[in-house]
Amino acid sequence: MHIGYKKNILLQNKTSNKTQSIMGKRSQVIERDAVVIRFSGDSGDGMQLTGTLFSNASALFGNDLATFPDYPAEIRAPQGTVGGVSGFQVNIGHKEINTPGDYADVLVAMNPAAIRANAKWLRKGATIIYDSDNFTEKNFLKAGYKDDPFVEDGLNDNNLIAAPIATLVKEALKDMDMDPKTVQKTKNMFALGIVFWLFDRDLENTELYIDDKFKKKKPLIADANKIVLRAGYYYAETVEALNSSFKINPAPIAKGTYRNITGNTATAWGLIAAAEKAGLNLFIGSYPITPATGILEDLAARKDLGVKSFQAEDEIAGICTTLGASFAGNLGVTSTSGPGLALKSEAIGLGVMAELPIVIVDVQRGGPSTGLPTKTEQSDLFQALYGRNGESPVVVIAASTPSDCFNYSFKAAKIALEHMTPVILLTDGYLANGSEPWRIPSMKDMPEIKPPIAKYEGKEFLPYERDVETLVRKWAIPGTFGLEHRIGGLEKTIKGTVSYIPENHEKMTQLREDKVQRIEVPDLKVFGESKGDLLVIGWGGTYGHILTAVSEMREEGYDISAVHFNYIKPLPKNTAEIFANYKKLVVCELNGGQFVNYLRMKHQQFNYHQYNKVQGLPFTVEEIKDYCTILLEGKKNG
Amino acid sequence: MAEATKIQYTAKDFKSDQEVRWCPGCGDHAILASIQKALAELGIPKEKYAFVSGIGCSSRFPYYMNAYGFHGIHGRASAIASGVKVANPDLMVWQITGDGDALAIGGNHFIHIIRRNIDINLVLFNNEIYGLTKGQYSPTSHKGIVTKTSPYGTIEEPFKVGELVIGANGRFFARTADYNLTLSTDVYKQAANFRGTSVVEVLQNCVIFNDGIHDSILDKEVRDDRTIVLRHGEPMIFGKERDKGIILDGLKLKVVKLGENGVTEKDLLIHDAHEPNPGIHYMLAGMKYPDYPVAMGIIRAVESQTYDSALVEQIAKVKEKAQIKCVDDLLHSGSTWEV
């Protein structure tokens, strides 16, 4: 699980030469366990696609990997400015990869702004491949430099590879009948070609992809992209080559069929899988909101599987149509992000009162208010737990990697359906847009889902009659003979009659809470030792970074372990039992300290340290390690 | 389920065992009776009905119906009803709402359910006041009304329900009055049989907070002269003596007296509820006393594809050609690789 460098092999080429032209037939091949590559340019430069294609090629080659796209909130911010920089980072490895990496080993920079935006995210000695045609004085100024960016940011010691990409694509496509603007749009493919050579990747699959995408409608564009991709590759190999290339051997991963998947797609697909398992129709009522929109889009595309997607007029209609669909017997889901969750609050309360099965996916982003729409954060936890009027318990669960969004959205639906309750699934911008290879599960191995659908038994149906063990009520689906009943937001008796009787309200309030608390959730599993000096506690999307930090520190000889929470309400039963075995506890989360305070309330006997970050960015492995080292006072085992 | 075929109902079959809690004399009692009567006459199995409401006096309605019922939250009934119908198109969905619920807090959902043409029946009890919160003006209160929140009179113009419905591309709009059991039962039945969002505005009296608000047009003495019941295919005649009518004068509607200035029945407009062009319907829906009689009955009924049926068709069409037939297919679609 260790991720890092083979210590004896360092990046060997540190010469600073912007116009080097060494013939480079793989004269040097550097073997690495993992390498982080970042593609960066204007938001119109096609960096997301470039990064995705490189990731796919690496996955196909057999590397493990994790990706993280990072784009501005503005669709097209002014060209060449730092605000308009769009980046895509991928960490590829010969070992298990759990994060997209803190620092880049290779940066592809399409303009000076890309240097400015990434200078502090480069590993020492990183290779920087840049479009020298774009490194003009005018562009320096736009990016906020006075002069040469490499001098100003002290990057001259890096391995700088200047490639006049604009000129080279013009040259490569000079025989094609294309306007200059379209020609320049292929620049990203040139950069990709260079990187393909650098990592010795096969071009074929990418060419197939280009054909698939363009060949039918725009054959000229398809050909141009393929020509430029090869031009970039050959350029790296022969003309103005890099003097070394990387070798990242395939990772020893479990046998099976794999695909790359983002968190949003995994979330969407997990919901469809749950509907199929439960034998129900899936209904999504939702409103577009960054970074959750992908879920609605992915589900809207699944008419082939009978998904009913309803793009509502607003967030409130999103959840209210979902409640209506659930009342009518569908698996009702809605997707949103923080501001949308706020708008849905009242209706979630109706779901609690009516005890209807719905799933609310909250893809968290930086807040409050509009906040940082495209950035990641974990600051909706309190909103999910408490952001409603009245005593309003819902199940709260959180996914921890892009691909396990599939399992947790499946589980969210399973719990909602089997326990007749709203479930809030928390993911975040980092999980939603990040991707990783995923071993495709088989539907026959997924657990059964058995919703408590009521049958007519020749007597009056009592909507709030409960199972004595689970306290779950039955789901009487409209259209079923003899089960006519009324539910709604007013407090009710077991019969569904409106009731203002004080004792009844208190009893029902308690029952609703107990029903949630009685849901069985899996026990926590410790990564590391069953007791020790320090336990690092995390939840949701910080899993990869925490795990990597803790495993690296364990290899370095520290007595450190980790637990990760996916079930927040109810908490796993063995929580306190595990906490008791460590001298120190630290809760790491991307907010001001919400989970740690929840734990302080639920398990008051412990003393918790906390490590928080609210920058709209994931943790870096390094900062977690630094903080844990301080807590351990630098003391290693023995 | 042999019982399911029993479709000989009386109004009583639709009464629930809940005690009706509206104020004595409230117009809601009569509306309840006429809907129960209409349902009994429709002959659709009882379990197919779902009643959805928001918040307000009118929204208590589902509790009093022996059918599936969902009492929602303020303003959101149109959205909830949309979900019910789209998810389960076999149901006959009724939304019961009021002027505050549908046009103030729920205005957005109201226009969007109409725009989408989801096949539900939306009955809007218009008493021009907030009753449940004890007497504040609503979006349909006439300008200048003195209420608890407008002690000096309101300074804002009201909505006219019909204009809003037609403005939102509504296909069905009807108006009736709470007391008028015959007209109401007929209107509800036609609304039920209409495919699309059918909006019925019921002029309803709130005896407690806005008593007599519709009296200027609905009082026994004056109602025949101040309202006109429109019937498709029939000339627009009204009046106690059936001596008045409506003609199109240039671009406007005009009230005429039969026999005066040579006007005969032949000159009158023939009501065409099925005309797709909403121009005349819009004018009819907006007619206001004293310039015009207030139009009652079915003002507009123009069928077109409903959202719910279009969705079912789209899904069927996509499924026909689909490569992906189950979740396993989906998970293996696109680029995958073997390890």
Ligand code: SF4
């Ligand atoms: S307050 Fe008015 S509308 Fe409400 S029940 Fe009483 S009379 Fe009817």
